[in-house]
Structure formats: structure tokens, C-alpha cells
Amino acid sequence: MQIKESSEVYDVIIVGSGAGGGMATKQLADAGLNVAIVEAGPFFDPADPVTQTQLKWPYESPRRGAGTDRAFGEWDMSWGDWEVDGEPYTQEEGTNFMWWRARMLGGRTNHWGRISLRFGPKDFKHKDVDGLGDNWPITYDDVKPYYDKLDKLIGVFGTNEGRENDPDGFFLPPPKPRLHELFYIDGAKKSNIPVIPGRLSMLTKKINNDRGVCFYCGQCGRSCSVYADFSAGSCLIFPAQKSGGRVKIFVNAMVREVTTNEEGRATGVSYINKEDRKEYKLRAKVVVLAASACSSARILLNSKSKQHPNGLGNSSDVVGKYLHDSTGASAAGVIPGLMNRKVSYNEDGVGGMHVYSPWWGDNSKLDFPRGYHIEVWGGMGQPNYGFGWDPNGMNKYFGLKVGGYGESLRDDVKKYYGSVIGFGGRGEAVARKDNYCEIDPTTVDQFGIPVLKFNYKWSDFEINQAKHMQDTFEELIHNMGGIPLNEKPGKDQDYGLHTPGQIIHEVGTTRMGDDPKTSVTNKYQQLHDADNVFIVDAGPFVSQADKNCTWTIMALSWRASDYIIEQLKAQNI
């Protein structure tokens, strides 16, 4: 079979259409460049009623929202989860990494939590603080102008609090706290844990005439049909097209490799068209990888040539190394003060936390080096499959019988409706070279492309941090007069520390740096080994911070895009 090659040479090919790829599309197309997006999944538009799950009722489905087909429940707007049919990944024995892939235009931005936190000054230079890991080759001041522009372009609610490592920005006003969040604020105060309004990219207020304003259905995970929350399609790619940009979208196109010439420079990509299962080639002056930290590493490692025998960009042998995810641990409690609630009002709110706790601790006095923030959930949400399953299971905390049947079950369900508060701790793991993904030479996906094998273990730093989370959650539940729902996980369970990958913040696999021997890209996210290849997902992150990564992915993608435009103009690439 001959590989089909198009004659058109694009200015830029962008592989992947999530946060990083979407932002690069917007900036590069707005600058007049001819852009091709290559996306492994189908087209998706949150406004399309055929695929819409927003405002569906559980009884519209025969499984009432159960997560049989979609891991986060059948309303979740991610096509693909920990598993994607025909596209396996493998693990080094004794290790585990859970890898979430969303195969659709916009990728994981369609379902994510929209928690949009800037990294702070310390986050870019954390080695200076504790001697661990590495500093970024850039500072907060390098990124700040992009965060500022990003806030205004996309919209994020929050408040300026003047906190040293949680920088202020250009915020929309936040929504008022819900009842359980008022309990949380009071509970945290007793332990001197700070609580501030959440920072999420949902429009509590108009930012332009193209996007709707939040109507508080609490379903951002389903992707907003009026574009009141951020997703890469609705807020970046479609606007780039609408303003006349040249953006050609190739969907169901699974990139195999970046093609290179005799000089070792990129000439384009080859991809498998999932519909006819044939291989195609696209050509471009510049290739931008935005396929996700691990997928971009995979593409580079599979792009072997005479000039790049170890994989493209991998002369350092660092591609795939330093993989790290946020840490996570959880707890929940039943709060008697929240029982027997009035159901007289709609408290769906936005699809996420109206309040949260940024990291407050002094790590120099703790047995773990990096912080975490606390996300809070609760309230009288939409019942879905599983709701009321154990209708009076919480009776055991109040000396009442558990089980039985009859009309009293109705009272049990109502008594406890909205009485549970849960916490998610999301923290920073220290990036380590020996946590990595690599190519598994024994396994290919259904398109014949060698797959990734993961090797990832937590260290005591992360385990100790999880212990601190559990102690904190216990104290918070106690402060609210509540009772923890589950037994506190102990040392034998790593204090409930979630499996690596489970927080879905994969970063670090193509880290940036000034030294080509110890990093994959320079500080503009340009490969040291091929000057017309850039990476704008979270691969270039040197460290994760105790923040969610998306806002920084987009700020850096914008910054890299400006550099690409400048370099093309100067005819340097």
C-alpha cells in the first residue's frame, strides 16, 4: 500500500485539539497562518443536540446514568476514558499508571473540572525553595502577561486575594457559596485553613457576544451547549474559524509519527485515517504537538529516522521521563447539621466548587516537600444511578438500624439528601526521572502503532502528603460536627493516595530546559533537536505545582505560538 501524500503544504500542523492545541490554533490562525489540526477522535461541538447530554434526566437512559460505558457516568462528555477500544497501553510489572484519553475534538477540555489556577512564582522555581527536582527555565513574570490575556479571552471567575503563590488575575465575580460550602468555610476557619472563592473557567458574566452566560445547571462535565464554560472547540477552534482563519480539521486521524528530512527537520506527519484504515501524509513548515503529554512523547519516540535514531527530540534520552501526575486523596463525611434539608430551591450552581482552600502549610516544617489544595463537593445534586442505593446506610453512625424495607426508606433518603460533604486533595508530586513512559516494542494498537508502557511509583514524599490530607480531612469533618463515612486509610493503603494518572494531570514527559542534554525543548517549547517542532501540551512542564495544569498549558501554548509567529516572520524556521 502506498502512503497517500497531499500536495498542500500547511504553515502549521497541530496534532491534538485540546487545551494546548486549541490555543495554538486560535493564535496561529488569527495571525493568518494556514493551519491543519489532526485529531484522533471525531468532531464534537457542545452545542450539537445529537451528542448533547446537558440537561438530560436520568430516566432518559435505561441505565439511569450508570458509568458502564463512560467511566465518570454516561453523561460525562468524554469519548474515551481509562480505556479506549483497540488502543491499549501496558505497565511495567509492579507499577501502575492510569491514562485517560478523550478521543474527540476538544479532547479532555470537554469534561474537565474547569479549575483554572495560575502557577505562582515559587512554582516555577521550587528547587530554589527545597532543593528538589528542577527549576523551570522561565519565571512567573515570563508567563504572567499570557495568564492575564488568557483570563480575558476565556473568562474565569475568582477573586484577587493578594496571596503570594496564588497570583491575582482578571476575574469574573464568583457565585455565592452553597449551603454545604458555608459549613466548609466555618469548619476550615476553626483549623486556620484559608478558604477563598473558587477559580473556575465558567462565565458568571458575559465576556463577549459569542458565548452564553452560565445558567447554573451544575453540569460543566457534560460540556455547555451555550459555551458558558471553557472547552477548546467552543472557545478557541470555532472562534478561530469564525473570524476567517484558515483552519482545516482532520478528524479520526491518528498520528503515527512526525516525518523528517535529510537535515533532520520535520516535514509533516503521517497518520492513520480511522475510517479507511490507510496511512496518509500531511506536510507543513512547522509541526506543533499537542496530543497530551504522554501521546506527544509516544509520537516522538515512534518518529525514528537516520537523523533521530532514538526518536525525534530524544538525543537526551529524556522523552517520556519525569512523567508526573497530581497527587490525590479523598474523604467524605455526613454532617448532621446538613440533614433534613428543605428542597425548596435549586442549588445546582456551577459544575464545581464555589469555594476552595489553596495550600496554606509551611513545608519546611512538614515531612513532605510540596503542597496541595482542597476541593470541596456536596449539595442536593441530580440523582443518578447509585443514588439511594444504601438508603439508610448512614444510620449506623447514629445508632440506628441499617437495612429493612418499606415506606420508611423514603424518609431515609430525604433525611440524608444533601448531608454529605466530600473533599479532594490535589497536590504536587516531585518530578523524578525514574517515573516514565516508553515504547512497548511488543504491543501495537489496532492501527499498528507501538503503544506506551508506563513505569510509575509514588515516593514517600507523596505518601506522607496523602497522610497529611487524610488528617486534615478528618479534622475538617470533625470541625463541622460530622462523621467520616469511611475508615481512614492507613499506611498499608498509602493513606488513600490515588493511583498515578488518576487525577488526569499528566505532565513532564518532554520537559523544557536550557541544557539540551537534560531537557527536550527549550524555554519556547521548541525541540532542541529539530527547530520546527514544538510541544504545547503539558509535556514541557518541569514541575506540576499544587495547581491544575490546564490554565498553564494554555498560557504557555499562547506564548509558544507568539514565538512561532515571530520565528516564521524572521524566516528562522
Next chain:
Amino acid sequence: MDRRKSLQTMILGGAAVSSGVVFNSCKTETIDEAVAESSAKYFGRTPKELERIEKLNAEELFNAHEMETIAALSVVILPPKEPHGGPIEAGVPELVEFMGKDIPTMAPTLLGGLMWLDHKSNTEFGTEFKSATLEQKKQICDQICWHDIEVPLDKQALEIQFFYMMRGLTVTGYYTSKVGIADLGYKGNQPNVWDGVPQDVLDQHGVAYDPEWIAKCIDQSTRGTIATWDENGNLLT
């Protein structure tokens, strides 16, 4: 034949009841047409997901007698109550059937438990469970409805596991149905302008808003005004 109708007839003696189920398992169109036809009916499934649902719908896990037994048990577990009906109006038997196919590990417990119910009923009362009197049904349920909370469920007798599963499916099925959501009183899943917890609710729970905090929150009368800021990030509009 609409099986749910026959169950309603059996349980309620033909009384008119409102339907809480919108999914019609007798669908005959092709998947593509179905996807294109109506998102309201197909709740945003991908073609592959829809195909799987159609495939499961075409399979039969329980025979008519077993479906009737499930229906009979479900209304003992959660008796119907005016004005919001009960498990039959909520489509609980259909949910049990679907989930038993959707999550196949549930099927042996359900099938085995139904056999146990009839065996027990026949042994004690000389009649199948579904035909036993309410009092007899309760006598049987009373023996299996209290699981030991100190012991993992999968270490307890099959009939205990069965009842726990059936109670779970019944209650979750009811409260995820139209009638059950009305009974619960959930007011969401519709466009809204959130402007805080009502004062009577704050009072009931003994909490209050901090005026300083509230001053930072969205003034909903300005939600339609395009945001502009000064150079320090102070909102001007």
C-alpha cells in the same frame, strides 16, 4: 407487546398510571437513523454506545414470571405512595433487567435470588412469591433484609446479597425516575440564576453569609453586561 404495561396491569389491577420511562425497547429503526432522529430520545449516545444499548435491549435476561416476581418484590421494598407512585411507575423492573445485562456480574445474584424467593415461598406457604399475600411476602423479606454491617456483603448469604441488590436497584430506580424525582423534590437540571441560599434555609441550619465575602460575588443584575477591567484586574462593569 409492552412488557411494562403488563406489569402495571398485574400489580395495579389495570389502574391508569403515568409512565416514567421514555426508552422504548421495541425500537426497530437502524442505529444511524435513530441517532439522527432525536437527541431527546437518545440522550447523546455515540453510535457505538447506542448500538450496545440496542443489543442489550434485544436480549432477554428474565422470563415473564421472573419479571413479575421482580415487580412484586419491588413494591414490597418501596410501596407506592400518592401522589408520586412507586417502583412500577418508576420503571424499576425494566431497570433491573437492563442492569443485569449491562453489568453481567449482577445477573447470577439476581437470577439466583429470584429462585430462592420462590423456593422459600413454596416451602413455607405453598405458593410462588409473586402470588403470596403481602403478609407472607413480608415474612420472607424480614428474613433477608437485615445484612450484617460488620461483615463484607460478599461474605454473606446469597439471599442477603440479593435483597441488598434489589433494594438498591429499587430505591435508585425510583429516585432516578420522573415520579421519584418529584417525590424527592429536586429542583435542579433546568436553567437558573443562582443567587445564594434562601434566608429561611440559612436560618434553619444556623449559618449566615459573610457580608465581605458576598460583596465579591456576582451581582446577578450585571450578568448580561460584558466584563471589562482596569489594568490591575479590578472589574469595572
